[in-house]
């Protein structure tokens with residue numbers, strides 16, 4: 001599965017976007033697994049994204065700002081079922097704290113709070129957990145999915161904040177790399193067994209990875225993660241993990 | 250990075266905070282992010298595509314992609330400005346490559362575009378990476394052309410080798426040496442900024 005031939009020779013091309021899509025995907029897959037190449041790629045990316053800063057700016061059409069905000073606002077306005085009363089009572093502050101810690105422990109594989117504090121987590125990981133905690137403070141529900149079969153050891157916690165307009169998200173941990181061209185696909189399954197694609201994403205190679213859902217999870221019975229070769233259409237790939245996500249009424 | 254973040258006053262939300270708010274579907278955060286990086290994103294898209302409408306579409310789609318995918322932003326891979334500009338760059342190049350009939354004229358260099366479309370005040374005020382720009386201008390023509398044709402022209406390495414009439418290895422070599430020089434310029438720029446901050 002993992003191709004450990006380093007891609008050093010192609011990182012300049014990658015940083016400048018001078019590769020066709022197929023090569024790009026191959027390099028991205030390698031970077032997901034190789035910290036050494038990833039660090040080099042990051043340094044080159046820094047140079048590449050300095051290049052736009054060398055351009056004189058142009059007058060931007062004033063409508064563009066409004067257009068962007070309108071599209072984003074329309075997406076946000078998609079009605080989400082409100083269950084504030086049910087969820088608000090679900091979590092006391094103490095339970096929130098315990099739940100936040102539980103997620104962090106699950107994600108880090110730490111045994112207790114003291115160990116967790118001592119862990120020299122990367123900035124990104126700390127951000128992810130801080131983010132988790134912030135969103136958690138709104139109260140909400142969580143479900144843990146454990147990796148099956150060859151994916152034992154991977155897992156993910158689905159968090160559905162009670163705040164009506166806050167997006168649900170999943171904190172995955174220890175996701176394995178996927179073969180070139182494949183993606184992880186997150187599905188929401190309704191009570192009638194219909195599978196709806198909620199997100200496609202690539203593993204980022206880190207211990208923890210947060211994926212935000214555009215779709216509210218309310219009303220769905222299960223959530224599942226598979227590996228797919230197609231970015232759209234029906235489920236075809238193997239089941240990596242799954243959980244029931246029924247809500248209290 | 251010489252982005253606006255380093256010069257912003259402490260009361261303003263950091264870029265990372267804005268991304269967090271974006272993931273929470275906060276439209277105000279999106280507006281602030283656009284106000285910070287919309288102009289440079291548009292300048293980039295316009296430079297690649299050469300048409301205002303296409304550039305506008307790419308910037309629109311890029312910011313929407315950030316809005317939807319804020320959860321996938323990883324701060325250890327680079328800062329928010331870089332992340333956004335990478336999204337916009339990638340999309341612009343995609344759009345360009347799909348238009349098989351259209352290729353930008355072999356663009357010599359950015360500043361040789363007619364300056365009348367930018368007010369003189371804007372042109373001087375808005376060049377973020379003055380040191381990098383100077384370093385780019387100081388590169389040997391072959392290195393500079395290779396980098397610019399790739400990054401702003403959207404050419405792949407195979408196409409570059411063809412249009413420049415050199416082997417692939419030469420294309421890569423020019424990029425490598427050119428980018429190393431720009432890297433050093435960027436480091437100098439950072440050092441200057443740090444010194445200014447300490448004052």
Ligand SMILES: [Zn+2]
Pocket residue numbers: 004005006007008030034035036037038
């Ligand atoms: Zn490597």
